Each structure stands twice: as structure tokens, then as C-alpha cells.
Amino acid sequence: MSAQTATLKPTTGNNARRDFYERIGALSMAPLWESLHQLVPPTPAPKYVPAHWSYDAVRPFLMESGSLITAKEAVRRVLILENPAMRGSACCTPTLYAGLQLILPGEIAPSHRHTQSALRFIVEGEGAYTAVDGERTIMHEGDFVITPTWTWHDHGNDSSQPMVWLDGLDIPLVAMFNAGFAENYGADEQPVTQPEGYSDARFAHGLLPVDWKASRQTSPIFNYPYARTREALERLDKDGPPDACHGHKLRYVNPANGGAPIATMGTFMQLLPKGFASAPYRSTDGTVFSVVEGAGESTIGDTTIRWKKRDHFVVPSWARVTHRADSEAVLFSFSDRPVQERLDLWREDRGGK
């Protein structure tokens, strides 16, 4: 049962039909003709809404959570960004979970693994690490880090400042498939068996180990550092005019197959030049944004959101959106686009309102 279809009720029909519906209802049957239009709508009619989480408002609560519960007790000390129209569901969109995770100096978020895939996008701080499959990576603001499906992962903060990152997971998607499995490692930290930078050297330089074969679809690169991404965006901005809808927009890639680093979630980074105002755009993939640099505003359907560095907001499926950048702005985003594309479901509309 999805939010889209949860409230189907016969809306027409005379007494004979109502009586019939009642009798078949006893057999767990229902008349399609009363709900066909809702079940097979002419265009997407999402039941969730645009929303905005200002970091100014959120950060004090994040810090307060640090004194309310330890990272260890919490396992993951995260404030979930819940879609206002889906309260109680832990969903930011019907397929995606988003949350802000805090890890304080000296803390450890203990090792576990699950079939849900996770992305981490670093919002504030420097120097905490994520460990995946025996290798640690030190995280910096703007880095995009993945903890792929069914890999042991833990986090720790050896720096002297708190660190906050955006967690993006496919929890609702995996829940719909009832295909979720999870295990605790049994110790706080997995043993470190590879030096830092081990994966980066092997997979992120335009080469792959000669005899390496991918054992899963997720990227063998698990930290895409912001320094590298920012350099690419700068070059794009120097090279020519931005795309009318997107500014300069790139998608992260798994170099072993050309697909998304995470099979279930697409991840994107875009630069909006100062003063850029985008043409209207909509697509079927509801998208969560994290503001990396700059300030501006986005109009999503009838809702206008003013955002700045470290803010988060969500654009629902098929909602028409325009962006305007007051200063040069950089936006990270993620959505379920790769899944929709593989199922021949994804559509976009670059036309005006």
C-alpha cells in the first residue's frame, strides 16, 4: 500500500452497486472501475510536498541531540528529514529517506551492514572518517561518500570538531520490496586492513586493476572528494553557457560500468552561476537537495523556498521547479532516477509552465 493509493473509496454507484461492493468486499475484492482513474492517473499526482530545512533552524537541534543521546546508544544519531505530508513514515519522498547525522569528537557510530544502500554528503566539519570494507576515508565538506549495500560500515570522529552529514538511503524503496536484511558487526569498529586512499588509487584515476572484476553494481570508489568535483564545475563554468534548466550539472559515475555509484540512487552536483535564473523543469524523480555553496531561491509548484549554504529542500515528482542564484551556488542532489530509467519509467519536461 503506497501513499498514492491508500485512500481509494468508491465515489459513485447506486445502491445495487454498493451492495455488490459490500458482498465482494467480504472476499477481499473491490471494483476496479471505481478507482481506475486514481490508480492509473493521466499524469503523476504525488501525495507529498515541497519542504525546506534551514540549517540555521536545524543546527541547534542537531547539537542538542548530541547531549541527549550518545552516538553509540543511538547507533546512528540522525534527525530524519520527514516530508511534511508523510509524517510518521520516515520518508522524505515515497522512495527515499534523508537525515542529518551528527558525530562528535571522540565518538564512534558502530559497525553494521544492511541491504539498504547509503550515501553520505558532508555538510559541516572536517576529519571524521567512514570505514567501508576494511578501509577508512577521511571526510571533508562537500565530499560524497557511499556505503554500498551489504557492506560493513562504521564512522568515527578523531577530529576536534563536530561533524554533520546528510544521510540518503533507499529505505522506503527496499521496504516496499520487503527485501531488507541487517546485521550488527559485533564490535564497534571493523578492523582496518587497507591504507587510506587504497580504493581511490585503484579506481579513481582513469584506470582499474588489470584483473579486477566487479562483484556488485555499486562503485568501487567510495569517496568522491569535493575538491575534484569543484574543479570540474569550475571548468564547465569557464567553458561555456549553462544549461537553461540545470546550470552546469554533472552526475556521479561508477567508472566500472558507467552507471550511478549506487544502483538505487542517482547523485548529482550542479553549479548555478551568480544571477542565473533557470527555465522551468520537471521530472518524475522526486529529488532531495543539499546546498553546498551560495544562496538563492527555488520555486517548486506554488511554493518558493529561499535557501543558503547547508540548507536542504525536497522537490516532489513532476513538480515544476525554477532556481535563481543570488550568488554563485553549488547544489548537491539525489533521487531514484537510475531505477526509473532502468524500468523505462523516467520522464522529464523541459517546457515552460
Next chain:
Amino acid sequence: MSAQTATLKPTTGNNARRDFYERIGALSMAPLWESLHQLVPPTPAPKYVPAHWSYDAVRPFLMESGSLITAKEAVRRVLILENPAMRGSACCTPTLYAGLQLILPGEIAPSHRHTQSALRFIVEGEGAYTAVDGERTIMHEGDFVITPTWTWHDHGNDSSQPMVWLDGLDIPLVAMFNAGFAENYGADEQPVTQPEGYSDARFAHGLLPVDWKASRQTSPIFNYPYARTREALERLDKDGPPDACHGHKLRYVNPANGGAPIATMGTFMQLLPKGFASAPYRSTDGTVFSVVEGAGESTIGDTTIRWKKRDHFVVPSWARVTHRADSEAVLFSFSDRPVQERLDLWREDRGGK
């Protein structure tokens, strides 16, 4: 919001925490640590249940629906098989819709198209047709017919008897992605531009047209006739012993890519020899069954269902199932397995209870 995650409630916490939850709630945030275990469960905990629709019980209602509403008024005269734990959702499983469609002699179900993919599995009757992309196919009991995503399709019954088929669609899946589009053709029937058998000749004989390129993932074969499937099953049964869990089980295939005929739904046919009792089995794909021949019983978790020809039943994700065949039995089934497999999510467990 999926059924799996809809009821998350903080279950622990002292007053300070409750107060904190309330304050962050005002910002559409929630504490992950209160629901982590539910969101990332150790093993799948589906919120839907096994169910059984006896054709003896269902058929009178189907026939009654024939006098209650015309096929044209109904657009599709279908009784939805709703999961008893998901009433009002039009779902048989969290990702799949199932229904029984009736079309009476002389009736037409008018032409439309939608991004949702549909399968038709013929339960009773002979001689009605499905038209797809300008070609009609006459349907017989046990035939498996597809109407691929975004193709015009209509149905008509030129025979002298009612026809009933199982409709299987990915409606809940597409709803979760908010990627549904639909259009009416504007006339009851699309023009027929190809002779019957046109696609079968080109695609179902171990050959493909020399310069044909697939424009979508769905199979170019749109009727897999039962006569051909039955012949294959008979040979398997003659050749050797059945698989301990499945009997003799085949999956339908798109010869243009080796995948499922429909990208979002796997379809299967299996023969259980007379007296066969299967070993316990479970997998993460919830599955809808249609009994084609024979009689027997299936135990799904703690529920035992006695079935016979034309009955339907559903096995939830990760529910352990055993089958027993009183007479030689043939079962058609469908599930979301191909999607789970492409996302590295599918698991099975062939071990005992």
C-alpha cells in the same frame, strides 16, 4: 509512505527526549534512533498476508458484475484481488496489482495506454482478443499475453462465451515512483494494421527480423501460447526429476535480451507432478499464483490453502512455502523478482524451516 513504515512511533525515551521530539517535530524532523530497528529490520517483516481466491466463490460475482456494469462503462470490468491486510489500496502485494477481468460476448474494453505494464493470463474462455500496437491476438486458456508500457491496447470478445483473465500490473510500483501517465485512444478500438500472428512469426521462432532493433525492454512477443508452454513442461517432466522446491519451473523470456518479457514483472510457469511435495522455500519477491491445472495445497507460513484449477493465491515476501499436488498441477505466477534482481536486492532461501 509504504505500509512497511507507516506506523513508526517513538517507543522509548524519557521526558526530555519526548520534549525534544516534539520540538523537532515542528520542523518536520524525527529521531532516527527511535525507529532504526523498524526501518532497517534484520529480516523482511512484510505487513501483508497470504490470501486465497477460490474460483468457485469468485466466479458468480464476476458474472454478476457483467450485468451490473458494461465493459465500456467500466473501461475495464475487473474485480481487484486485494490483499486482506491492505484493504482499500488495490494492492495484492506492496508492488503488484492483481484482478480478474470479465469480457462478455460482443463487448469491447476501449483502447487506452499507460506507463504501467500489464500482463493477462487467461483463466476461462476462448476466442476473445487483445490488440496491441495494431495487432490482435486471439486468446486461449493458459495463454500469457502482455500489453507493454505505453502501448495502445484494447480487448474485445467476438466469441459466444464470456472470457475471464487475470490482470497483473505494476500499479503500486509505478505509484511509488509517481511516474504514471495515461491516455485514452479516443476511439473504442485502435485500427488493426497487422495480421494476427505477425509478431509471433517474427519473434517466437528462434529468429528475429534481420535489422530489427528493440525500442524498449518489453518483449516483442505479446502472446506466449499455452500449447507451446505445456509442451515444454511435459518434456521436462519426462526428462528427469523435479527440483525439490519448484517442481519443473520455467520463466518466460524476452528473446531480444534474455530478460523478463515485462521489465517490472517476472512471470513463471511450473508443473508439479502428481503427489509431488515440495521442500520449504522462501524468497524476497511476493508472488501471485494462478492455478492452470490440477489441485493441491500450499502451506504459506502458518496458513494452508487448498487450491484447484482457476483459483488464485498470494505468497508474501520471505514467507516460507511448501506445495503439494494431489493431481498433476500447473501453476502460473508473477512477482517483482526482475526488479529486485537488477537492484541486487533479491534473495532466496532453499533451506528447511
Next chain:
Amino acid sequence: MSAQTATLKPTTGNNARRDFYERIGALSMAPLWESLHQLVPPTPAPKYVPAHWSYDAVRPFLMESGSLITAKEAVRRVLILENPAMRGSACCTPTLYAGLQLILPGEIAPSHRHTQSALRFIVEGEGAYTAVDGERTIMHEGDFVITPTWTWHDHGNDSSQPMVWLDGLDIPLVAMFNAGFAENYGADEQPVTQPEGYSDARFAHGLLPVDWKASRQTSPIFNYPYARTREALERLDKDGPPDACHGHKLRYVNPANGGAPIATMGTFMQLLPKGFASAPYRSTDGTVFSVVEGAGESTIGDTTIRWKKRDHFVVPSWARVTHRADSEAVLFSFSDRPVQERLDLWREDRGGK
């Protein structure tokens, strides 16, 4: 060294250059500028020619070979169809080998395997078998049988008549890569472990075994019977007009991946209606034809060949060809097209002369 490049000679240059060429020649070097045009030609300039093997002329020699050497002594009693411009090379085209194999009643062609892939197209006779991977298939005229790379295979004739088939192999291609390996089985026949029809039931009915995973690219179907192919061609002919260049032309397909049944060789069957005269056509894949039914003529560049049932002929790469059918004709053919397509090398030209 290929035939295409074997005769490069400096054709210009003064004495100083000639002297230079001689001095660098001592170091196994040569000047590119003297041969660039030949090495990188504006359009393909094949060094092989059209050729025709009339079955009337060939058959007596085939039968004579039956008394000259036993199948067992010969291992394979085959008369190679050698391109007249490549005598001594055992090549019909630069990448393909073709030969006619005779097996007499009671004979066995002993079991071996090799990395070269082979196709058998049955020209005359009924009732001999090919065994592959523990399964035998009885062969009939027009059947297309494969013995995939590195599979044990043997042939035997339990019928009362001689049998002749066309052997097509990728011998020159594999030789160029120096990637050929071969082994004898050590006994005349491999043990038969599967009943006849085992593979056909599992793979040729629009279904695949539910948990089967392909371990190689070659088709799991190893006999594509002519009866099935002929039925498809008849339907095509009934359904509409032929393609201007090809008549009604289909390619054999591996249902597990949509590609060619043999990774290195494409195989085709086409029907030319009585009186059909094709438009000019050329493509980069040199092609070997076997006439299955009917009579007609083909003009290949400046050469015209009159052919009838059981004749063979070869069309070189990029040679313009037209066909004319005196009676309804059916042509089997094979080429290296799938390899060229995978390397982005294949081109065709449907325009006139």
C-alpha cells in the same frame, strides 16, 4: 600478416629515400608514408573474390571422398570450400572457413573440442546426429546446428543414407588472434547423458529454466529446426511485401541474450518470393550462402552466378550484390557481422550502383 596487407612495397621515392628504407629495414622498420593509402584505404578493397560451388559438380567428389578415407581416419571428412583468391589458406573469406562434410551410414566422426565455434547447416540427408555436451540431436535438411566453443562434440550416422552438411567455422579469425586450443576426447563418442530434445524444451519455447544462468555467450539451443524456421518465413511472406534488398530475412537468435547463437558468426535465413529481384546491396561482412530451396541468380560485382538447391556461393565484403529468384527460393547464410557490429565496424549500403 593478412591477405589485405601482405604485399606492401614502397612504390615511390628517390634514391635517398630508398637508401633510408634499406637502412631502417635492417632494424625491422618501414616508412608508413609509402603504404599509408593501402593500410588505411578509402573504402574496403578485399583481396578475395565471389565464388560458386555447384552441388551437381561437388557431390560426386564428396561421395568419392567417402571411399578414399574413412570418417574416423579423417576425423572430419570435409571438402573445404576455398576462396579461389586465397588458395592454400583454407579460407572462404578472410575470417571464415566453410566446408562440406560427408558422413556415411554407420560412421562416426570422433569426439573433440576446440575454441573455434562451428555451425552445421544440413544440406542433404536425414537422421544423422550431432552430440554436444552429452545430448544428441537428430538432423534434418535445413536444420541449423551449433557446436559452441570448447564443447565436446561428435557426429554419427545411424540412418541408411549419406548425410552432407555445410560446416562454418571461425578458424581464420581465431588463427589471427592466436587463441586456438583443441583436445581429443579420448573415445569416439562422448556419453549421452540427456535425452534428445532436452535443450529444445528448456530454451526454445519462449521460456528458460527459472534459475539457469548462461555460462557462455553461445545459445543454449543447439538445433534450430528447419520446420520452425520455414513456418516463420511463410508467415512473413503472407503478411506483406519483401524488403527491397533482402526479401524476407531473419537472423537466428540466442534467446538468453538477444545476440547471435554463436558469438563470432551471424546466421541468417531469407525467403525470396518467386520472381523477386532485389535492389543492390552491400555490407562489410563477407557472406557464405547455402541454397535451401529454389533456383535463381545473384550478381556480385561483375560476376553473375546461377544457383539452385544445395549450391553454395560467397559474396565478398563490400561487393554489391543483387539476387533474382526464378522460383520461390530460400537462402541460408553466415558471416562475421556480429563481431563487426560489436566493434562498431559494420556498415551497409542499400543504395544503388
Next chain:
Amino acid sequence: MSAQTATLKPTTGNNARRDFYERIGALSMAPLWESLHQLVPPTPAPKYVPAHWSYDAVRPFLMESGSLITAKEAVRRVLILENPAMRGSACCTPTLYAGLQLILPGEIAPSHRHTQSALRFIVEGEGAYTAVDGERTIMHEGDFVITPTWTWHDHGNDSSQPMVWLDGLDIPLVAMFNAGFAENYGADEQPVTQPEGYSDARFAHGLLPVDWKASRQTSPIFNYPYARTREALERLDKDGPPDACHGHKLRYVNPANGGAPIATMGTFMQLLPKGFASAPYRSTDGTVFSVVEGAGESTIGDTTIRWKKRDHFVVPSWARVTHRADSEAVLFSFSDRPVQERLDLWREDRGGK
């Protein structure tokens, strides 16, 4: 006709057979049984040999060629590295061409395109450019640059020193398929429409343009700079012990599909630590090496070659090779391995002699 099969002659047979062979020879036929063993050998028996081109010996001739012919007259001023056993063929291996190209300050190698794919590996010099599809890249020693199939490309040297690079092409492979096409641009240089670094920014930073779709298999990155490659190799060397056969070996990758940057040629870079002596190794892909750094020796079958920086050598298919590095050494190499792998033909043998 390939070098492997060019000299097939009946080696046995009595008079009756000889007479028969003569009579069928008149019809362009030959007896398979006389050559089967040669055509289908038990293991590869390449007809080409190891060879070594010392840069000390080659460089004077390269420079002399600079005064013998202009780059423009030559179109490409290249000394072909011909396999000593395939003189006159312009082949370094049966599938690969290799040559050393010189471009002097102020010169231009005029724009053309061809279906043959080319790689450039920079041996000496700094600052010349290659232009592909409207973009120039400045080349430095150790850079690996591609000019993909059917793309306009030209070269020019705006620096003050001569530049030398290794050209690797699939000329013999394309010749065997008779699928070669070529065109001159009509002007010396194609117009430059993109700034330098355009492709690098878009494709070489772990991201791809959001809506970019590959139109061919070749990599969208056309310069893989040595600085980046060297950094990866250094990290590998720091991280752990070398592979027994290969040292630290990486393959270049097309980030859009995980395959080789050029569909027909694999390219590799390996670091041999000082004093490293490799275990014996052989594989079916004949390989051309270019020494980037260091000195050492390789034993190929019975031949031992002492090499140093800028030398070139070739290892034939299935020849057993061991390397020994006197100083830390870096080797670039290329072969047809990706083609063999796609055709299920590639094999290796890591076992000792």
C-alpha cells in the same frame, strides 16, 4: 588468408589421394583432413616473434626522417615497427600495427579520419597537440591519447622541440574484416570549437554530464595524462606487494562503460619495483610494450631482451614471459585483449614453465 594458415600443404597421402586433391582443387576445394591439425592446433602456434627496438638505435633514423620528408607530405611521418617474421605486412602482431611518429616544431599532420582506431603514447617531447572532434590536448611524456574510430584528428607541434610518440592501431584487424573507410578533412586542421580540457572536466573527475549519452564505445576522455597515472602507481606500490606476474598493473578504462577506452585495443600501465623479478606468465593476446621509466630485461620464450626508457618490444601470443627490473620501471603496453575477451577467446596461464 592469415599468416597462421598460409602455407597449408597436403603432407601425406598416396597417389590416389593426391590425384583426388588435384581434381577437387580445380573446383577450389581442398581436403580438410590434410590440414586439420594445423587449422585447429592443440595450443596457439604463432608465426611471429619477439622483437626489440632500442630507442638509441631508432632515434637517429627518426630524426633523419625529419629531413627526408615533411610531416605534411608524409601525412603521418611514422617508422613502422614491423615484426621481423612478418616483414612487408606493416604488422607488429597479426592484429596490431605499431609505429613511431615524429612531428617537428612548426609542423602539422593534416586532419583525416578512418574507421581504424588509434592510440598515441608519448615517448619524447612536450607541448605538441592532438586535436579530436574540435578539441586540442597538449601532450606530455607518458600521456595516453586516443583518436577514436571515425573521428577527425590532426596533430601539430607549437613547441620548440621535436616530439615522438608511439602509434598503436588496429589496422590488421580492420583489414581482416575488410571494414576500413577513410576520408581527408580537406584542410590541414579542423576548427577548434572547444577549449583545452573540455573533455577532461566533463568525463575524468568521477562524473559525467547529466544528460550525456555515449554515441560510441570509445572513451569520452581522450587524454589520460601520465601525472595522474603515475600517482596511482605510486600509491599501489606503497600499499602492498606487487602481483607475482605483473608487478602493479592497471588497465585504462572508459568511465562511461567500464570497458577499454578503445573497443579494439586494451591499454595497460604497470610498475615493476626495483629488483622485482616476475613469475612466468603467458596469455593469448600478443602485446606491444613501451618503456616509460627505468631499465631491465624480459625473457620471452628463448629470447632475452634488455630494455631501457623509450625502448619498445613485442611479446607474441602465448609466449611465456618474465620481467626483471634493474631500477624501478614503468611499462605501457597494448594488445587486442578486449576483443578476445568479448569473443570468449582470451586465456592466460600464470603457471611456471
